[in-house]
Amino acid sequence: MIRAYTIASGKGGTGKTTITANLGTALAQYGRETCIIDTDTGMANLGLVLGLEETPVTLHEVLAGEAATQDAIYEGPYGLKIVPSGLSLQGFQHSDPRRLEGVMRELTDRCEFLLLDTPAGIGNDAVIPLTMADEVLLVINPEICSLVDALKIRILTEMVGGTVGGAILNRATLDGADMSRRKIENALGVRIIDTVPEDANVRKTAAARTPVVVKYPESGSSKAFRRIAAEIAGLPVEEEPEKVQEGFIERLARTLFRRVS
Numbered sequence: 682m683i684r685a686y687t688i689a690s691g692k693g694g695t696g697k698t699t700i701t702a703n704l705g706t707a708l709a710q711y712g713r714e715t716c717i718i719d720t721d722t723g724m725a726n727l728g729l730v731l732g733l734e735e736t737p738v739t740l741h742e743v744l745a746g747e748a749a750t751q752d753a754i755y756e757g758p759y760g761l762k763i764v765p766s767g768l769s770l771q772g773f774q775h776s777d778p779r780r781l782e783g784v785m786r787e788l789t790d791r792c793e794f795l796l797l798d799t800p801a802g803i804g805n806d807a808v809i810p811l812t813m814a815d816e817v818l819l820v821i822n823p824e825i826c827s828l829v830d831a832l833k834i835r836i837l838t839e840m841v842g843g844t845v846g847g848a849i850l851n852r853a854t855l856d857g858a859d860m861s862r863r864k865i866e867n868a869l870g871v872r873i874i875d876t877v878p879e880d881a882n883v884r885k886t887a888a889a890r891t892p893v894v895v896k897y898p899e900s901g902s903s904k905a906f907r908r909i910a911a912e913i914a915g916l917p918v919e920e921e922p923e924k925v926q927e928g929f930i931e932r933l934a935r936t937l938f939r940r941v942s
């Protein structure tokens with residue numbers, strides 16, 4: 682059974698932190714023991730969007746070898762366990778991402794599901810989590826730069842021996858400017874597990890420091906987060922998109938693959 686998921690995208694701002702917070706909360710709402718970890722040690726946001734106030738010990742201290750993992754675990758909605766990173770630059774400097782493996786081992790013993798929020802880019806701190814989880818979930822926005830960057834993460838994941846389990850298409854507006862789900866799937870070679878719509882309530886809840894699945898449970902994004910959580914928790918889901926003819930995006934994807942292999 683898949684238990685640990687790394688949420689990654691390559692491109693910044695695609696919704697990794699939002700998805701980690703809401704998927705984690707939705708899994709906890711389903712009664713699953715879930716822990717989410719902020720491996721974005723440089724630009725830590727997970728604790729902020731979940732409204733954590735006092736976090737004297739964080740992943741920073743654990744990755745610096747100065748504190749035990751259990752002291753960096755905080756409780757969120759529905760008993761969700763959160764391991765935030767700290768906000769200080771000094772804490773970031775002292776963090777050694779190679780210690781993450783030990784942290785993961787300890788948390789796997791305590792939780793049914795583990796979600797890792799990751800930094801953007803392809804630095805060491807972004808690549809190490811790709812090797813740690815059972816599966817990497819790619820977060821994509823329906824536009825070309827996001828797709829190309831996600832493709833790089835897919836290739837990198839395979840190069841370092843990790844597994845990409847699927848993708849989440851976030852911020853879909855379904856207007857004419859969006860790339861279609863089928864095109865993205867064909868170009869990426871990865872199944873899109875589900876689509877999360879562009880939802881103004883996500884921004885409102887980030888400001889209110891509460892997950893949208895808690896504050897606006899009937900919102901479109903909340904329904905999507907619950908569907909994805911249900912899939913992760915082992916409930917059946919439908920759909921398998923039909924193939925489309927190869928177009929510009931698919932050709933671009935093939936070129937990218939050829940260049941790195």
Ligand SMILES: Nc1ncnc2c1ncn2[C@@H]1O[C@H](COP(=O)(O)OP(=O)(O)OP(=O)(O)O)[C@@H](O)[C@H]1O
Pocket residue numbers: 690692693694695696697698699700721724726799800801851852853877878879880881883884887902
């Ligand atoms: N489905 C959505 N609808 C509307 N806004 C969204 C949605 N998902 C994310 N956002 C908004 O997009 C912005 C970026 O989201 P988020 O911080 O989760 O991205 P990220 O991938 O973690 O970014 P970074 O790479 O900087 O860590 C935030 O303002 C968030 O509220």
Ligand SMILES: [Mg+2]
Pocket residue numbers: 697698699721726798799
């Ligand atoms: Mg983030």
